[in-house]
Amino acid sequence: MMNTPIYDFVRSYAASDISRFHMPGHKGVPLLGCEPLDITEIAGADELFEAEGIILESEKNAAALFGTAHSFYSTEGSTLAIKSMLSLVTAKARSEGKKPLIFAARNAHKAFIYACALLDLEVRWLYGNEAAHLCVCRISAEEVESALSAASEPPSALYLTSPDYLGNIADIEGIARVCHAYGVPLVVDNAHGAYLKFLTPSRHPIDLGADICCDSAHKTLPCLTGGAYLHISKNAEREYLESARETMAIFASTSPSYLILQSLDLCNRYMSEGYSERLATCADKLKHLKEKISALGFSVERTEPLKLVINTAKSGYSGVEFAEHLRLRKAEAEFADGEFVVLMATPETKDSDLDRLYSAIAEIKPKAPLSEEDLPLCAGEPSELSIREAVFAPSETVRADSAVGRVCGAPTVSCPPAVPIVVSGERITRSAAALLSRYGVEYIRVVK
Ligand SMILES: Cc1ncc(COP(=O)(O)O)c(C=O)c1O
DSSP states (O other), rough: OOOOEEEEHHHHHHHHHOOOOOOTTTTTSSSEEEEEEESSOOSSOOOOOGSSSSHHHHHHHHHHHHTSEEEEEEEHHHHHHHHHHHHHHHHHHHHTTOEEEEEEEOOOOOOHHHHHHTTTTTEEEEOOOOOOOOOOOOOOOOHHHHHHHOSSOSSSSEEOOOOTOOOOOOOOHHHHHHHHTTTEEEEEOTTGGGGGSSSSOOOHHHTTTEEEEEHHHHHHHHOOTTEEEEEEEETHHHHHHHHHHHHHHHHHHHSSOOHHHHHHHHHHHHHHHHHHHHHHHHHHHHHHHHHHHHHTTBOOOOTTTTEEEEEEETTTTHHHHHHHHHHHTEEEEEEEOOSEEEEOOOTTSSSHHHHHHHHHHSOOOOOSOOOOOOOOOOOOOESSSHHHHHHHSSSSEEGGGOOTTTOOOOOOOTTTOOSSSSSSEEOOHHHHHHHHTTTTTTEEEEEE
């Protein structure tokens, strides 16, 4: 049985009659209920960014499960891991006195934009083809090949977001092959795909050739919100492994949550005991549910197994309307917009919840499609400001429909999906303003 050193330590500390003359201020007295288990980096509890005791032992368990050179814990989500990954892959360029350049698929989460601002990175966006939605950017290995072969100097890394918010998975294997032929590391935001490791065969980015990736454990595994991994491949540059911890420390709080660390720790044992089988059963049930929903006349997207994505616009409803109907029947969706509703399930989802969802959907009668013209993603129009300059410049909030010609400041897009339509430092064009309106973004931060 896989051991759980962090969980065991905290349990025995909570059970011992020790007077807590240390932080946190609750002193283990329940107010919320979980306080007895909420400790700080006391003697024996190890230190997240100088781990050599129970945290290191637990991370090694995670690394064994994920088949990585090492899997570093984050208690601040993939957001922390994204900043850290980008700092690691650009360290070489910085040490050579160059401004690092990243090639990135355009559907990046805003955590990526903030990381670029903090690290002063330049980005060359790849748009893919037939992008039907803001969150989707279908990059092919061929597109990567032509971008890399045309580059005067190779970028510090190629950055992909896969799976995306609508459940599409990129061709990591093909893209990794091309990247490596050009000596370019592949960085993957796998925030939505921690569970992919436990499919048979694994579809986890590290197994498919990514050098480094982040997983939000909390998004698809039974882990508390905030729990995430920064995984480093056994094939990645040795330097990443050596510098990862101190790099994470630059961006992280010095008070990591031990509730989240215990949760990550317990997850290791949980996943080592029959998780793949439970996941396969769950994926089967969802496949069956998707077929039943399609049979009702709804357009169910082809996605990764744990997402159920319905293009509700094709059946005459906005995603928001559809989600509201589900909410009134006690089923809460992950995300909805004008066209789609996104629902997420895991092996922890009860059969009764799946039944409730199906019954709620079965009450809806498909209608004629909503007729909205396709609005493809528009290429960003660079201004004289870099991402960093634009994010940190004095800015003001203006109505999006009056922002044409202005330069985008901090990324303004709600979470979820938190994929910026216009990126900081880009000039807002007419087509960008139309897209903002399509996605319901009424106000935008622009540089003064
Ligand atoms: C694609 C993507 N990347 C990164 C993140 C940030 O992850 P976290 O919330 O774990 O910090 C999210 C969160 O929604 C996301 O959807």
